[in-house]
Amino acid sequence: MLDPTPTGPRPGGTPLLQTIGLTKRYGDFLANDQIDIEIRPQQIHALLGENGAGKSTLVKIIYGLIQPSEGEMRWLGEKMVLSGPSEARARGIGMVFQHFSLFDNLTVAENVALGLDGKESFKDMSARLEQVSRTYGLPLDPRREVWQLSVGERQRIEIVRALMQNPKFLILDEPTAVLTPQEADQLFVVLERLKAEGRAILYISHKLEEVKRLCDTATILRGGKKVATCNPQAETAASLARMMVGADIKEVKAPAGRKTTVPRLVVNDLSMEPDDPHGVRLQQISLELKGGEILGIAGVAGNGQRELSQVLTGLRATTGGTIEIDGGAVEAQDSAIFVERGIGHIPEDRLRSGLAPSLSVTDNAVLREYNEPPVSRGPVFDTRAADHLAHQIAEAADVAVPDFGMPVRNLSGGNQQRLVARREMRIASKVLVAAYPSRGLDVGAINTMLRYFVEMRDRGVAVILISEELEELLNLSDRIAVLYEGRVMGDFPAENANLETIGLLMGGRSQQAAPIQ
Ligand SMILES: Nc1ncnc2c1ncn2[C@@H]1O[C@H](COP(=O)(O)OP(=O)(O)OP(=O)(O)O)[C@@H](O)[C@H]1O
Numbered sequence: 001m002l003d004p005t006p007t008g009p010r011p012g013g014t015p016l017l018q019t020i021g022l023t024k025r026y027g028d029f030l031a032n033d034q035i036d037i038e039i040r041p042q043q044i045h046a047l048l049g050e051n052g053a054g055k056s057t058l059v060k061i062i063y064g065l066i067q068p069s070e071g072e073m074r075w076l077g078e079k080m081v082l083s084g085p086s087e088a089r090a091r092g093i094g095m096v097f098q099h100f101s102l103f104d105n106l107t108v109a110e111n112v113a114l115g116l117d118g119k120e121s122f123k124d125m126s127a128r129l130e131q132v133s134r135t136y137g138l139p140l141d142p143r144r145e146v147w148q149l150s151v152g153e154r155q156r157i158e159i160v161r162a163l164m165q166n167p168k169f170l171i172l173d174e175p176t177a178v179l180t181p182q183e184a185d186q187l188f189v190v191l192e193r194l195k196a197e198g199r200a201i202l203y204i205s206h207k208l209e210e211v212k213r214l215c216d217t218a219t220i221l222r223g224g225k226k227v228a229t230c231n232p233q234a235e236t237a238a239s240l241a242r243m244m245v246g247a248d249i250k251e252v253k254a255p256a257g258r259k260t261t262v263p264r265l266v267v268n269d270l271s272m273e274p275d276d277p278h279g280v281r282l283q284q285i286s287l288e289l290k291g292g293e294i295l296g297i298a299g300v301a302g303n304g305q306r307e308l309s310q311v312l313t314g315l316r317a318t319t320g321g322t323i324e325i326d327g328g329a330v331e332a333q334d335s336a337i338f339v340e341r342g343i344g345h346i347p348e349d350r351l352r353s354g355l356a357p358s359l360s361v362t363d364n365a366v367l368r369e370y371n372e373p374p375v376s377r378g379p380v381f382d383t384r385a386a387d388h389l390a391h392q393i394a395e396a397a398d399v400a401v402p403d404f405g406m407p408v409r410n411l412s413g414g415n416q417q418r419l420v421a422r423r424e425m426r427i428a429s430k431v432l433v434a435a436y437p438s439r440g441l442d443v444g445a446i447n448t449m450l451r452y453f454v455e456m457r458d459r460g461v462a463v464i465l466i467s468e469e470l471e472e473l474l475n476l477s478d479r480i481a482v483l484y485e486g487r488v489m490g491d492f493p494a495e496n497a498n499l500e501t502i503g504l505l506m507g508g509r510s511q512q513a514a515p516i517q
């Protein structure tokens, strides 16, 4: 059982953790520049900032994963030097990462065992795992293999593993980026409870409404520097965004565009059988999209969104039905052929399917145009042309890259997403399939990207926007379709849509709620 009594000093006394002038340099680049923060018990402290502002870097230093170039940390008032995460854990610091570090072919319990420093037997550890997951309402079956689990369940493993160490201070790096709204609500209940138990939480998120709801304090970083500390409950989402970006952010609403009358993408009676236990069967999906149209696909995650984007981009074979682009059928299950036909894809899981993490920024940026001039002419690969193109894509994506030769995984999470999105938008001359494109992006970057979607639409591209953010869908789409258990439940003009109708359709209630076309 976790110790439920408040740990450490009371709020207002010596901080649990203090950083003084913490600085991290990569060559000449300052990822963290003289950062001072104070973390107190019984506090949910938000860490905010644009993509690349230095949030993940700061928490990795606090967790002992990377060493600061300058500055110091104090734990309960005493100087703290960490040579690795196990020393951080020994003091009571736990962390849930932005990108998970689980082994797919091992069970839940084996994964937890690998991340713990304790010397208890595997049996005792498994029993404790079940107990902690029950206590906090985070159900997990220790015997299941990780590859069978959904993203939300995977994150639960990381949280339970951290809680099993009875942390005084828990760091969560964008935990809700991959969660459904329902899963996020469950997480907030856990975090409130941890706070009531006297623990401190450092919480990174780009979702400002949730920060306002959950957090007591916020530290805001911009360009590696701390620019403000505030009480988020006394701010608005707009004022928080202004502090992060240094300028006002305007919400994007798409003005009506000019549709061509010719269908660009026609999907007829498409079906697909899943090949993993969490996959969804697609059943008789029919969609028609004209050039210059944005079709928003709403639905609770896990209702076939991933499968639909995979079949529409040639990553998965269909078991029935047809896909036509500009009147010509695309048959092969081969993403290269879809690329040739002008279909771009912003995948939902950018690290797994959008990038090769250990290859350079340049290689990843030019990945889709590798075999084409000017990067390749016949058998000759032109390094300078590749470099030039990579710089161009990074600039358009507004990603500051200190070194194009470094592995792309060194870019911040949001900057990786920006890069993939730009790369795919370049090749999407006819159709763009964007799955949860705003996940992990800061508010400014979301707006920039949505504006690009509208521009692409106005150039005649057919855009499929899969999202859970209903406001975003309604602001941007010409038409909305709802996906429920692998079927399209409704397809209607966005002006006829309202949140309530969509909500009903998302829950599978079609007949009574279907709007009149
Ligand atoms: N190993 C490294 N080598 C070079 N630069 C790095 C390395 N690690 C991080 N950086 C750079 O440090 C900057 C800060 O990255 P960090 O991951 O801390 O950003 P972040 O605030 O977490 O952003 P996001 O919201 O996108 O997750 C980025 O520009 C990143 O490219």
Ligand SMILES: [Mg+2]
Binding pocket: 055, 056, 057, 098, 173, 412, 413, 414
């Ligand atoms: Mg980050």
